Amino acid sequence: MQHHSYFFDLIPEWLHHSHTFYCMVTSLEGHYTYTNVGFQLQYGFVTEDFMGKHALLAIHEEDWAKCGQVVTELLQEPEKIIRVQLRKPLVNGNHHWTDWEFSVLCNTAQQPIGIFCLGCDISQFKANEQHLEANKSQLEQIAWLQSHELRRPVANILGLVALLKDLKLSIEDQILLQHLQTSALELDKIIHQIVANATKVEP
Numbered sequence: 448m449q450h451h452s453y454f455f456d457l458i459p460e461w462l463h464h465s466h467t468f469y470c471m472v473t474s475l476e477g478h479y480t481y482t483n484v485g486f487q488l489q490y491g492f493v494t495e496d497f498m499g500k501h502a503l504l505a506i507h508e509e510d511w512a513k514c515g516q517v518v519t520e521l522l523q524e525p526e527k528i529i530r531v532q533l534r535k536p537l538v539n540g541n542h543h544w545t546d547w548e549f550s551v552l553c554n555t556a557q558q559p560i561g562i563f564c565l566g567c568d569i570s571q572f573k574a575n576e577q578h579l580e581a582n583k584s585q586l587e588q589i590a591w592l593q594s595h596e597l598r599r600p601v602a603n604i605l606g607l608v609a610l611l612k613d614l615k616l617s618i619e620d621q622i623l624l625q626h627l628q629t630s631a632l633e634l635d636k637i638i639h640q641i642v643a644n645a646t647k648v649e650p
Contacts, residue, residue, distance in 0.1 A: 507534035
């Protein structure tokens, strides 16, 4: 296992002390060999010292297989950079979402010595995404109600207007009937527009 201080020569100084980005390096077997300040501050409650511990310690167990697949792919194609979203633990027992880029870290002889991982918190992005998805679902429900429930009485009104037109009505009644038909057609057009706009919304 490479010594912790070795990676200070390979990683930019600003990244060592960053609170915005989480940075860590694991051995090819998945054990921590380096963690930056941001990572230690965020996940220090998991263990006092990450060195030598397995990286899965601070990853939601449902994402373990995903991590294994990424590492396997990287070792097969070391030149790749793979992006992956992972759930990480919080002090309160919940989890938050993080976005990572994994790549193979090589020594000066271009020999793989570990997995370099750079990540950041995307919990707010995920919350916004879920909120938009919920809004989309509500809009789809509204569109369904409008297209099925509102249009039925409008169609009934138009049907009655068509029947009444066959009757012998006074000029005044014919004018009123024409206004009723025009209003019903305008309402039907508005309903169509609302439904079309609602179904175009993307999360």
